[in-house]
Amino acid sequence: MRRAILLALSIVLSAVASVAAAQDDLLARVEAAGTLRVANTQGHAPWDFLDDDNRLTGLGIDLANELAARMGIGKVEFVPARFPDLIPGIQANRFDLVIAGHTITEERSKIVDFSLPYMAIGTSVFVRTGDERIRTLDDLDGKSVGTLAGSITEGYLAAEHGDKKLDVRAYENATLALSDLAVGRVDAVIYSDDAGAYIARINALPVVRAVQVNREINAMVFRKGEDRFGQALNAAFRSIIDDGTYSSLSAKWLGSVDMAAELKKAAAD
Structure with missing residues (x-):
């Protein structure tokens, strides 16, 4: 009798422990709530x-909605936060996932977990569509090059390419620089891949990337040790890449930059 009672008690305690573990499991909680809290x-x-109608939009927003749908989660709640508060917010369980351009570092990996890379982005040389003269950084020799006033690029050109005869022209904003490029006032513009492609797209500017100067790999962030959540997230993201959805979303927001292709290129390097 005593042995039967102990066995029953063991079963009950095991069941309670399993329920408690499930309740503390991020994937289980998100599925039960039917909502994925995404911070940016x-x-x-x-x-x-925020667009002109004050609606939250963008490639990261479309990606989050697609991820949630493929994970079987019905709703995404977007939570605004300052960049320095994003990782502490994950640790404090204020949100479930961060999609905000975090580079994978050893220091960050000690306190949070990362998804598969979702962004391979950096700085590139933009040229007019159809201009075949600039295909390497050496081809900038003797050319006029637009940069943002006070940007890191100005210092980079001086430090790394001071031996070239560059006519460096500083602009107050990237839209003006790329507009000047489109009409031939400068031969090239060095600017952020994604932002440059977006500016070109929304302003219908005939400019494209010619050569990438540097590249940064970013991943999504979630709570440390949430392996089941990470597996489900990565599986959903792989399917978004494999069926061409990520390439389509990239075309919508980035025009000439296919983020799926950029990730494959980065993985092969």
């Missing part, structure tokens, strides 16, 4: 920003 800064076009 809401000020980073073309990834997440």
